[in-house]
Amino acid sequence: MAKKILVTEDSSTMRALIGSTIAAIGDYEIVEAANGFEALRILPREKVDMVLTDINMPDINGLELVSFIRGNANYKHLPLVIISTEGSERDRLKGLDLGADAYLVKPFAPEELQQLIRKFLG
Amino acid sequence: MSSSSSRAIGDFLGEAEEIIENLNNDLIVLDDCAAEGSCDPDLLNRIFRGAHSLKGLAGMFGFDDISSLAHHLENLLDHLRLGKVPLTNGLVQLLSEGFETLSRLVEGKGENPDFTFDVSAMRQRVEQFLVGGSDEEADPEMDRIDPEILAVLTEFEEHRLRENLKHRLYLFKIKTDFDLATFDQDLAVLTDLLKKEGEVISTLPLSADLTDRIAFQLLFGTNLPEGELGVLVGPGLAVENLLPPSEPPSPSREMILEGEPPAASGREVTAENAPAMETSARSISRTVRVDIDKLDLLMNVVGELVLAKAAIGRVCEKLKGEGGNELGTELQKATRVLERRLEELQKGVMEVRMVPVAQLFDKMNRIVRKVASERNKRIALEIQGADTELDKLIVEDLSDPLMHIIRNAIDHGIEPPEDRRAQGKSEKGLICLSAAQKGNHVVIEVRDDGRGIDPEKVRRKAVERGLIPETAKLSREQVYDLLFMPGFSTAETVSDLSGRGVGMDVVKNNIALLSGMIEMESEVGVGTSIAITLPITLAIIKALIIRVCDKIYAIPINSVMETMMVETSSVRTIERKEVIELRDSTLPLLWLGDVFQLSDRGNRRARFFVAVVGFAEKKIGIVVDELLGQQDVVIKSLGESLAFVRGIAGAADLGNQKTILVLDVGGLMSETLRGDSAFFA
Missing domain, CATH: 3.30.565.10 (Histidine kinase-like ATPase, C-terminal domain)
Known part of the structure; x- marks a missing residue:
């Protein structure tokens, strides 16, 4: 079965771009969340295998999402990558402190993302 | 460029326009804030996020001009939201110009992705605003906050926390949990209630062991003592005072960056008695963005279908004229079904095109x-x-x-x-x-x-x-x-x-x-x-088809009030204008043949037809030789060269490959009512 990746990102263009970048390297199913709340609702419903999240979002921020995932027995093992725009270094480091596995800075090259997906999902 | 990457660019341009549009709208509110000297931190953060998203997006597409300018604006907005530079009308003006520059770049790239211009002057102006910005001073109060709480706060939220510690009396941790299906609305109800009395600094989802429910921990700064907060939010919510005040309450609140003043309605809504709402569709988008050209194409196809239907209708009439034919009757029935469905389709496509x-x-x-x-x-x-x-x-x-x-x-x-x-x-x-x-x-x-x-x-x-x-x-x-x-x-x-x-x-x-x-x-x-x-809409209209001399024209039916046959002898001349009596009022006449210089007034017949056109109180009678009936016509553009021909609004396709001109009723009316002789020159 295709591995599921949850992409939490408020820009629809960015979600589509991330989706097509991942689709280019294999059979992955992308589940999109336009904000943190949607991600919270999707997590218990869909059995996702990996989470990508932006930091600057309305309602709950990406750090809060990371903290939620790492604190929950059901999700704490999930590979988690923060994708954020340059300039939020402090927030990114906080993300790593909270337990994110890696981060990617926008703009990134497609290969960078693809490499991370391969690394965590094989 | 591949079609997928050009589509991706299309997506980008669409989203970029939307972001800039929202930024501009928020800027209007921000301008008022600057004048009043206080501002909702959420607004500032939203504007910051807009610039931030635009920077990231543009970067992904290699649009360095947009990205670099958005970066500078983001930087300025970051300073602004973190309180490092003051909010002034001048700053809002600069932001507005910055966004306009971004908008011009985005528009230009819509025409040609290589479009660019020099934005360094704009960037420099933004940088000048950053000079003299002060760094945030450390606040000893911050040390009293649990590091675990600080760990999930973004830089902005930390700043808001500091501001709250400076200007507000209490900091509470509020724990609550909601049904997984409706938590976003429930949370919104609670947050709106709290916002009237202070600032919700952060919303942390908690990994409590709950099925079908989700817990949240809100960080809330307020001047409301614990007892009153308890009354406000109702029972069932765990409220914990993180910082019991060490000093007596300070009455000054003017320095606080405040949201909207408390609303007049004091309706108490707590998480417990919040109205049950259906599962939210708010965040899950139910709309698609469609290129207007595609809608035009659809509309044109529907238009052609309407015309094809008219052609079938004519065949039906012909068959009927040739006497009782079973096939003819069947065809007519089938045509009626087609007609009804086509009307629905037409209405549907029209509705899609309607925007507020x-x-x-x-x-x-x-x-x-x-x-x-x-x-x-x-x-x-x-x-x-x-x-x-x-x-x-x-x-x-x-x-x-x-x-x-x-x-x-x-x-x-x-x-x-x-x-x-x-x-x-x-x-x-x-x-x-x-x-x-x-x-x-x-x-x-x-x-x-x-x-x-x-x-x-x-x-x-x-x-x-x-x-x-x-x-x-x-x-x-x-x-x-x-x-x-x-x-x-x-x-x-x-x-x-x-x-x-x-x-x-x-x-x-x-x-x-x-x-x-x-x-x-x-x-x-x-x-x-x-x-x-x-x-309300243009593309397909019902029209009255008329003939003057050997020329056929269409008059949009929504401006035709009635048609009639008139005896030439009943025409009178008042103040050099020809009029007829129409139910106790005089109706000015316009001889279409004269307007388009088709006929010689000398050989007028004893009777003629008049189409009474107008909007509301104002009306005129357009004199024509023959009324040919009603028909759906598809409006086509006249093209640049004919765009300003007086009396003509556009061209229409009649279906039998004939193109006719559509009258500009509004124009003809004002010329006639004015009695402007220059019109006929």
């Missing part, structure tokens, strides 16, 4: 602010009926004429503050922009409370320009019509805004191209009102 005028009005709001500040005038814009819907295409084509009318109102209508004060008016001028549906039409009105139009001044100018003879006696309406004549400008100096080489004549022509009509009313010292009457 709100977006257009928002744009005008920005223009009012921009132009007003450039001309040193103070103006309030009142908007009514923004949810009125119009065909997307009409809304787009309306933008320029409306912008021009509004600029005129600001430039020539609203007086400078000192003049207004002298006249006992409020210093702040008022422009009212309204839209309302009236039957098949939408009326858009721009009203100002400015100096009004002085008919004598207009008349003198027209004489000076040789547009009318010195001795001409003109009614008030005729004077207003002069304003719509090519090249007429009453402004002493042509301003760089209104005078972009576009006169009211072009505005009028643009409106006519949309089958619309423009009317003006004005009173000296009181103000001017300009009303534009437009059909």
